[in-house]
Amino acid sequence: MKKLNYPFTHEAVRDLKVGDMVLISGKLFTGRDAVHKRLHDGVKPPVDLSNQIIYHCGPVILQDKKTGKYQVTAAGPTTSIREEPYQADVMKDYGIVGVIGKGGMGPKTLAGCKEYGCVYFHAIGGAAQVLAEKINSVDAVYWLDLGSPEAIWELSVTEFPVVVTMDAHGNSLHAKVESASNEQLQKALKENGH
C-alpha cells in the first residue's frame, strides 16, 4: 500500500504505476459532467486547480439548517468515461496532477496523463460509505448553481483508498483487461451453445 500526501506534486505522481494501491491524504475537488463541460467551454475555474486532484463524484450532501455547515453522507465515484472529451485539456490548461473516478478513461486521457504528468486513480464504485468516512470536512463549495451533485466540493480526506489504473507512463489496466476479455469473448462467440 502506497501513500500520497498533500501537497501533491507531478514528481510524486510520476512514481506511481498501474496496479499500485494508494491511500491519498489531503485535498480533493469534486467535478463531474457539468463542471468539465463548463471548464471546456472556457469558463475559468473558481479556484486554482494546479497540483490538485479532481474527483469524479456527485456526493450526497446535507446542510445543517442552523449552522449552515455541510456534511457528506455518501460519496463514491461516478463513471469517468463521460469526461473523455474534456479531461486531457483540463490536465493541460489547469495543471492538475490526477483524477479519481471509476471505469477508467480512453486513449486521449491516457496520452494526457503521459504528457502532463497525471495519474488516473480508480476508486471502488458504489462504495459511498467507506469513501465518505475518509472525508474529514467539506471546506468550500463552488458553482452550486449546477446543482448539488454537479457542484465543485472542496474536501479534506485522510487515507482515501484508490488503485492506479492509468499511470503517467502510458500504461492502462483498462486497455489491458479490455483486450484480454475481448479475446475470450471472441472464443465464446464462436462456440455454439444451443
Add this chain to the structure above:
Amino acid sequence: MAKKKAKKVAKTVAKKQVKKSAAKSTKKVVAKKATLKKSALKKSASVVNITKTLEISLIELIKNTSAILPDDVQKVILEALEREEKNTTAEYAMNIIKANIELAKKKSQPLCQDTGTVLFYVSHPQNFDQIKFTKEIQKAVVKATEKGYLRQNSVDSLTGENSGMNVGPGHPSIHYHQHNKKTVEVKLMLKGGGCENVGAQYSLPHTALDAGRDLDGVRKVILDAVHKAQGKGCGPGVLGICIGGDRGAGYIESKEQLLRRLDDKNAVASLAELEAEIVQTSNKLGIGPMGFGGKTTLLGCKISALNRLPASFFVSISYMCWAFRRQGIELSEKNQIKKWLY
C-alpha cells in the same frame, strides 16, 4: 414544469400538515363536549392516521432500500469475494464492497451516493385508488430526499435544473399491477445511472456478432453487452433480460426481471439453462470486479420472454450494479409494514 410540480407536492405536504394539526386540536375540543359529531370526526381522524402511516411506511421502505442490500444479493457478493485470488486488486475491491455494505447498514445511510432512478412496483387489489397512492409516494420521496436517504437526483432535461426533490415528469417511476390478493405490496428498486447507462437493446439478426434469431443469437448479444459494460457499470453486476416485446415493453420487462430473487429458478427450462450459461461464460471473460480483471464479472442473470411481431426480435438488457438495492413491503389494512418481501 418539473420544479412547479415538485413545489406543488411540497406545498400539498405542508398544507396537509397544517390540516392535520388543525384536525387534532379540533378533536380535543369536540371530545370534551362529547357531541354527536364525535364519531364522524373520529372517522376522518382515522383516515388521516392511515394516510400518515402510509407515509411512514413508504419512507421506511426508501430508507432501508437505500441502506441495506437484500440477503440474496449479499450472499452472492460474499461468495464472489471468496472466489477472488488473495492480494489482487479484485480481492481489494470486493473487500471494500463488503465493508461498504456493513457500514451503510450500521449507519443507515445510502449504500451508494447515486440513489438512482426511484422505481416503485405496486401490486394492488380491485378498487384501489392509484392517483391517491401516487401522491403519497411522491410525498414520501420528497421527505426521504430531505432526510438524505435519496440524493437530489432529478434534473429537468431541457433546462438542466435540479428540482432538489426527486419529483417531476417521470420521477419517481411508478408501475401498478392489479393482482388477485387482497393486500397491497410495494416493491422498490433504486437503480443508479452508471449501470443504467450500460443497458442495451439489440435487434436480431445482428450481423457483426453473427447472432441469429434463436437462443444462441440471444446468448451472443448478451455476452457482447457484458463485454461492453466492463468497468462502467460497477461490476460484478446482475442482468435482467427480456427476449421479444416491442422496444418499450422489452426494457420495462427487463427491469422487472430484477425483482426476482437471485436464488429462484426460471420455470422455463431453456431460459433457466441460458441464465446459468450466461453467468458461467461471462465469468470466464476475466473482466472482474470494477473491470480490474478477476473471476467474478456477473453475480446473476434473469431472463424472460414476451411475444414479438414477426418482423421484430429485440433483446433488451438491463444491467444492475453490485449495489443492487431492492426491497419490498406488504402493507397491513392500516398501512403499517406487515412484512418485508426480500
